[in-house]
Amino acid sequence: MRGTLTAIASKNKTNSPNYDVIVIGSGMGGLVTATQLAAKGAKVLVLEKYLIPGGSAGYFEREGYRFDVGASMIFGFGTQGTTNLLTRALEAVNVSLETIPDPVQIHYHLPQGLDLKVHRDYEKFLEELIAKFPQEKAGIRRFYDECWQVFNCLNAMELLSLEEPRYLMRVFFQHPFACLGLVKYLPQNAGDIARRYIRDPELLKFIDMECYCWSVVPADRTPMINAGMVFSDRHYGGINYPKGGVGQIPQKLVEGLEKAGGEIHYKARVTKILLEKGKAVGVQLANGQQFYAKRIVSNATRWDTFEKLLPPEMMPKSEQKWQQRYQKSPSFLSLHLGVKADLLPPGTECHHILLEDWDNMEAEQGTIFVSIPTLLDPSLAPPDHHIIHTFTPSWIEQWQGLSPQNYQKQKDEAASRLIERLERIFPGLNQALDYEEVGTPRTHRRFLGRDGGTYGPIPGRKLAGLLGMPFNRTAIAGLYCVGDSTFPGQGLNAVAFSGFACGHRIAVDLGL
Numbered sequence: 001m002r003g004t005l006t007a008i009a010s011k012n013k014t015n016s017p018n019y020d021v022i023v024i025g026s027g028m029g030g031l032v033t034a035t036q037l038a039a040k041g042a043k044v045l046v047l048e049k050y051l052i053p054g055g056s057a058g059y060f061e062r063e064g065y066r067f068d069v070g071a072s073m074i075f076g077f078g079t080q081g082t083t084n085l086l087t088r089a090l091e092a093v094n095v096s097l098e099t100i101p102d103p104v105q106i107h108y109h110l111p112q113g114l115d116l117k118v119h120r121d122y123e124k125f126l127e128e129l130i131a132k133f134p135q136e137k138a139g140i141r142r143f144y145d146e147c148w149q150v151f152n153c154l155n156a157m158e159l160l161s162l163e164e165p166r167y168l169m170r171v172f173f174q175h176p177f178a179c180l181g182l183v184k185y186l187p188q189n190a191g192d193i194a195r196r197y198i199r200d201p202e203l204l205k206f207i208d209m210e211c212y213c214w215s216v217v218p219a220d221r222t223p224m225i226n227a228g229m230v231f232s233d234r235h236y237g238g239i240n241y242p243k244g245g246v247g248q249i250p251q252k253l254v255e256g257l258e259k260a261g262g263e264i265h266y267k268a269r270v271t272k273i274l275l276e277k278g279k280a281v282g283v284q285l286a287n288g289q290q291f292y293a294k295r296i297v298s299n300a301t302r303w304d305t306f307e308k309l310l311p312p313e314m315m316p317k318s319e320q321k322w323q324q325r326y327q328k329s330p331s332f333l334s335l336h337l338g339v340k341a342d343l344l345p346p347g348t349e350c351h352h353i354l355l356e357d358w359d360n361m362e363a364e365q366g367t368i369f370v371s372i373p374t375l376l377d378p379s380l381a382p383p384d385h386h387i388i389h390t391f392t393p394s395w396i397e398q399w400q401g402l403s404p405q406n407y408q409k410q411k412d413e414a415a416s417r418l419i420e421r422l423e424r425i426f427p428g429l430n431q432a433l434d435y436e437e438v439g440t441p442r443t444h445r446r447f448l449g450r451d452g453g454t455y456g457p458i459p460g461r462k463l464a465g466l467l468g469m470p471f472n473r474t475a476i477a478g479l480y481c482v483g484d485s486t487f488p489g490q491g492l493n494a495v496a497f498s499g500f501a502c503g504h505r506i507a508v509d510l511g512l
C-alpha cells in the first residue's frame with residue numbers, strides 16, 4: 001500500500017526530498033525498522049556512515065577471505081513459531097536467504113577439564129551435561145525446562161511494540177496465560193532461578209558462562225527473558241549460518257527495502273539531530289546536507305545518540321537515570337585469521353569458548369570466543385583454507401594514549417598471546433597461519449560508530465531483569481531509538497525484535 005502517505009515533512013525547509021521516517025544507521029535494528037515501515041507504505045530513508053549496510057552484522061574481504069565483522073552465531077532463522085524474527089524480517093519485504101544448520105551451538109573448553117558441547121538436540125545436550133554433574137540431574141532439567149516456559153510464552157504470540165496499548169490488549173485476550181507468564185519473568189534474572197535448583201558451585205559457574213558468552217555479564221545480571229530465548233531457541237529454531245556470510249542478511253534487507261520503495265544512502269554520517277521547539281524534525285550530515293522527516297529513528301547507541309547527536313542541554317533526565325543503571329560493556333579484541341584447512345581435524349565444531357581459570361571469566365582478555373564459519377560455508381575462504389575468527393573482551397582504555405608504534409606493538413603482542421592460548425584446542429595454529437588481521441576496541445569504535453567500541457549496555461549492578469531497559473520512544477518528541485540499547489538488548493534476534501517494535505509503534509503514530 002505504498003503512497004498512502006505523501007511524506008509532507010514538518011516544514012519544507014530545503015530542496016531535499018521529504019520523508020515519513022529517517023533511520024540513522026543500517027545495523028540490523030535500523031534495517032528491520034526501515035523495512036517494516038517501508039512494507040507498510042511509509043517513505044523511508046536510511047542514512048549509513050559506512051560503505052555497506054549491517055554495522056556489527058557487516059563483513060570485509062581480504063585476499064580471498066570474507067570475514068564477518070562481529071555477529072557470527074545467528075539465532076532467529078527458524079521456520080516455525082513467532083520468535084524467528086530474522087526469517088520474518090526478510091519475508092516482510094519479499095526476500096529470503098539460504099541458511100546452513102549448525103549441529104552444535106558451542107563447544108566449551110573450560111577450567112578443570114570441563115569439556116562439553118551444546119548440541120542442537122536438547123536431550124543430547126542435557127545428557128552430556130548431566131554426565132558431568134550426575135548429582136545435579138534434577139536441578140539441571142528443572143532450570144533448562146523453566147527456560148522453555150519463557151520461550152513457549154514468547155513463541156506463541158505475535159511480537160510487536162509493548163508501548164502500544166491496543167496490541168497489548170489484543171495479545172492479552174488471545175494468549176492470557178502466555179502474557180501472565182511473561183509478566184512473571186520480566187523482572188527476574190537467570191542466576192536467581194538457577195540457584196533455586198542447582199547447588200554445585202562449578203555447575204553454577206558453567207551457567208554463568210552460558211550467560212556471559214552472549215550477555216557479557218554473569219547469570220545473576222542476565223534477564224531471564226533473554227536467557228529463555230537463547231537457551232531454548234538454540235534447540236528449537238537452532239543456530240543457522242547464512243550462506244555467503246552474515247553480511248548477506250543486511251544486504252538482503254536492503255534489497256527488500258529498495259524493492260518496497262525505501263532508500264539508503266552510504267557514506268552519510270549524521271552529525272546532528274535537528275530540533276524544532278524541542279521536537280526531532282530532521283538530521284544534518286557531516287557534509288552539511290539536511291534531511292527532514294516526520295519521525296527520526298536512531299540506531300546509534302544511546303550514548304552516541306544523546307551525547308553526540310543532540311546538544312548537551314537536551315539530555316533528558318530519563319537518559320541520565322538510564323546511564324546510572326546501565327554501563328557500556330567492554331569491546332573486543334578480534335583476530336581474523338586465514339589458516340590451512342588441515343589444521344582442523346574432522347568433527348571440529350564451528351563455535352568454541354575457551355577459558356583456563358574461572359577467576360578470569362570477566363577479566364580483560366579472559367574468555368576467548370572462536371567462530372569457524374567455513375566449516376559450514378567453505379566458499380568464504382580460498383580452497384583448502386578456513387577462517388578462524390577469534391575475539392576476547394577488551395576495554396578501550398587499554399588501547400588509548402599509545403604512540404602508533406606502541407599501538408602496533410600492543411596489537412602484535414595481544415595477537416600472539418591469543419594464538420598461543422588457542423594452541424591448546426588447535427595444536428599447530430601458529431604454523432598453519434596464512435592471513436592475520438587484528439581489530440581492537442578502537443577499530444570497533446571507528447568502523448561501527450559505537451562509543452568506546454562497546455558491545456552494548458550491561459547492568460551496572462543487579463537489576464530487576466528487563467524492567468530497566470527502555471522501549472523505542474524517547475523523552476524527545478519525534479525521536480525513537482532502536483538496536484541493542486533498547487529492550488530487550490544485545491543479539492541480532494533481539495535487535496530485530498526492537499526493529500519490529502519500533503516500526504510498529506511508528507506505524508501507529510503515523511496512522512499507517
Ligand SMILES: NC(=O)c1ccc[n+]([C@@H]2O[C@H](COP(=O)([O-])OP(=O)(O)OC[C@H]3O[C@@H](n4cnc5c(N)ncnc54)[C@H](O)[C@@H]3O)[C@@H](O)[C@H]2O)c1
Nearest residue numbers: 025027029049055056070071072073270449483484490491
Ligand atoms: N551473534 C553474534 O555473534 C554477535 C556478535 C557481535 C555483535 N552482535 C550483535 O549485533 C548487534 C548490533 O545491532 P544494532 O542494530 O544495535 O547496531 P549496530 O552497531 O550493528 O549498527 C549501527 C549502525 O549505525 C551506523 N551509525 C552509527 N552512527 C551513525 C551516524 N552518526 N550516522 C550514520 N550512521 C551511523 C553504524 O555504522 C552501523 O552500521 C549487537 O546487539 C550485538 O549483540 C552479535
Ligand SMILES: CC(C)=CCC/C(C)=C/C=C/C(C)=C/C=C/C(C)=C/C=C/C=C(C)/C=C/C=C(C)/C=C/C=C(\C)CCC=C(C)C
Nearest residue numbers: 172179182214226229351352369370371488490491494497
Ligand atoms: C498484556 C500484559 C498484561 C502483558 C504483556 C507482557 C508481554 C506481552 C511481554 C512481552 C515480552 C516480549 C515480547 C519480550 C521479547 C523478548 C525477546 C524477543 C528477546 C530476545 C532475546 C534474544 C537474545 C537475548 C539473543 C541474544 C544472542 C546473542 C547476544 C548472541 C551473541 C553471541 C555471541 C557474541 C557469541 C559468540 C560465541 C562464539 C563465537 C563462541
